[in-house]
Amino acid sequence: MNKSRSESMRLFYALWPDDDTRDALVKLQVHVTGKRSRPENLHLTLAFLGEQPLSLLPALESLMHKLPSEPIALVIDIFGYFRRAEIAWAGPSEVPPPLTELHRSLQEELRSNEIFFDDTAQFRPHVTLARKAAPPATIAFPPLSWQANRFTLVQSTTSPSGVEYRILHELCFRKI
Ligand code: 2AM
Numbered sequence: 001m002n003k004s005r006s007e008s009m010r011l012f013y014a015l016w017p018d019d020d021t022r023d024a025l026v027k028l029q030v031h032v033t034g035k036r037s038r039p040e041n042l043h044l045t046l047a048f049l050g051e052q053p054l055s056l057l058p059a060l061e062s063l064m065h066k067l068p069s070e071p072i073a074l075v076i077d078i079f080g081y082f083r084r085a086e087i088a089w090a091g092p093s094e095v096p097p098p099l100t101e102l103h104r105s106l107q108e109e110l111r112s113n114e115i116f117f118d119d120t121a122q123f124r125p126h127v128t129l130a131r132k133a134a135p136p137a138t139i140a141f142p143p144l145s146w147q148a149n150r151f152t153l154v155q156s157t158t159s160p161s162g163v164e165y166r167i168l169h170e171l172c173f174r175k176i
Helices: 019-031 054-066 097-112
Strands: 008-015 044-053 072-082 087-091 127-131 140-148 150-159 162-172
Touching: 008 054, 019 072, 019 127, 019 140, 044 054, 044 097, 054 097, 054 150, 054 162, 072 097
Parallel strands: none
Antiparallel strands: 008 044, 008 150, 072 087, 072 140, 087 127, 150 162
């Protein structure tokens, strides 16, 4: 029998921007068309879990503490476009190895905890700026440096006013 919605949550892991980075990302949104992401929703997804049973929350939170926990120096310097999904995004032209490593070890932890999620998509780190968008007209902009240190487990809900994200658990990476 299917689990009822009240026993499950739609979840994902993300790097969440600090206030200055969020403000800078909002400024980039003037370059894209379509339905812009609300400022408070801007983030970089690390793994999309989809609907997961509530009973898994403790494991999903505790595995976060087993992963690399250094701040990640990101340079957001390109616009991109997912044609099929009509998503306009900003992201790093070069993926820093610590980000690849965090993504890889997160997937490994999820698998070893027997948490089922779609891990088939190639990891293309990005921040969705707008949906139902046309391809961005400009490609280059002054690079934006983001010391990503907010690693989050987030619940996604849909209401008549749009998508809402709620941070359920957060780790703050610190320089050792
Ligand atoms: P995005 O990263 O391109 O914006 C919550 O839905 C987050 O998980 C969004 O950031 C979303 O897309 C990302 N995501 C990744 N795969 C998804 C999927 N199959 N369905 C919905 N959201 C997905």
